[in-house]
Amino acid sequence: MTRIRQFIQLKTELPGPNSRALIARREAAMPAGYGKATDIAVRRAHGALVEDVDGNVLIDFAGGIGVLNVGHTPPEVVAAIQSQAEAMIHVCGLVATTEPHVQLAEKLNAIAPISGAKKAMITNTGAEAVEQAIQIARVATGRQAIIAFEGAYHGRTLLTQTLTSKYALFKKGFGPFAPEVYRAPFPYLYRTAIGADLSEAQRVELVWEAFERFLVAHVMPEHVAAVIIEPVQGEGGFIPVPREFMRRLREICTRYGILLVVDEVQCGFARTGKLFAIQHYEVEPDIVVMAKSMGAGMPIAATVGRAEVMDKVHLGGLGGTYSGNPVACAAALQAIALIERDDLCTRAAYLGGIACERLKRMQERFALIGDVRGLGAMLAIEFVEDRASRRPLSPEKTVAVVRDLARNGVLAIRCGLYSNGLRFLFPLVIGEAQLHEGLDVVEETIERASR
C-alpha cells in the first residue's frame, strides 16, 4: 500500500534506475571494502530532506553520521563558504596566518567546556584530532600508556584504529596495531549482569569494580598519559556514560595525573541538548576533541585543551597542510553561530524528547526493540532476538531494516558493538511534522520486520 506523505516523495522504486546506475559505477571505481548503508545516490539536500538522482525526496535521519546538526546547506554557511572561496581558498597555516583560522581558534577556546586558558589546534578529521590529542597528552605527561574503552570508536588511522573497538568490522587484518593502548570495560549497562535484578547504580558499581581491577591487572595508572572516552558512545550504540562513572573517572585521572580526553566528535555541537555532552556531567576534561557538526559538512576538526598542556609540544611538532583551511574555518564559524542563534541545544532536547517518547511506545509494541536510549537528540534503539536473553538481532537482519527504511523514504544507519542498533541523527533543524513522518516510517518498518 502506498501512503500519502507530506515530505517524502517517492516517484520510482528505491533505489531508482539512476541510483542503481551510479552505484554500479561506484562499485566499479571504488574498493569493495568501502561500505554504504543504502543504495541511494543523492543529488541535492536541504534542511532535513535529500533528493536522490531519480527525483525522490527522502527524510534524512543519518545527518551525514552526525555532521549535519545545522541541517543540509544552511544558506548562511553556503554564503560564508562562497565568499571565503572567492577571497582565498588556501594558504596553509604553516606558511602564513588567516583571519578565519584565528577567529575559529578563539571561538573554540571560548566555548570549550574547560575553565582557564585554552588553546585550539585545528585539523581536518575526527581521527586526526584524536590522534593529536594522544600525541599532546604523551608529551605533556611524559607517559605512554593510553586507556580506551570497549565499544569505542575513534577513527581509522593506525593509532585511532588501535583505540577503536569492534574488531571484525573495523580492525580485521589491519594489525599490528599501535603499542601502549589498553582496553577498559565500558558501562554498557543494558548488557551488564543480564538477567540479574539490579538497579542502575548497582550495575555502575559492577563496571567500576571491573575498571579498578583493570587498573591492577593491565596497566599502572602512574604510567597512563590519557584516558579517552566518548561521553555518549557513538558507534558503540549511543550509550551515555553514567554520571557516577564519569565522576569517578575524573577523580582517578586527577589522582594519578592522567589527562582526561573526551571525544565529542559525534556527540558534540548541540546533539545531546548541550553544546558538548560532557556538560551534562559535573566534570571538566583536560582535552576535548571536536569534528563532524562543527563544520556543517566541511572537513574540519579540532583538539582543544588546557593551554599549559597544549603548549607542551615542541615547535614544529603540530601541523598539517590543510590545518585551519580558511574555507572550512569560515563554514565552522557560521555553523557555530547558527547553533547559538537558533538555540539548537534547546531544540535538540525538545526534538529528542518527542522522538524518545515515540520510540519508547514502539518498544511497548514490538518485542524486537530491546532498548531505547541516548541523550537529547542522540538516540538509538537496540534490536534483540529475544528480550529475556537480550540476544542481539543479527547484523544482516538489522541491515535489512536499514534498507527497508531507505526503500520507504528514510535514510538511517545502524550502530552498536553487535551492529544491531539503529541510530537517529536527524538534523536539529528538522520540522516537527518531518520528524513525525520519518518516525511513522520507522514504526511501519519495524512492524514489517517483526512479522
Ligand SMILES: Cc1ncc(COP(=O)(O)O)c(C=O)c1O
Ligand atoms: C566518536 C568519534 N570519534 C572519532 C571519529 C572519527 O572521525 P572522522 O571520521 O572524521 O575521522 C568518529 C567518526 O565517526 C566518531 O564518531
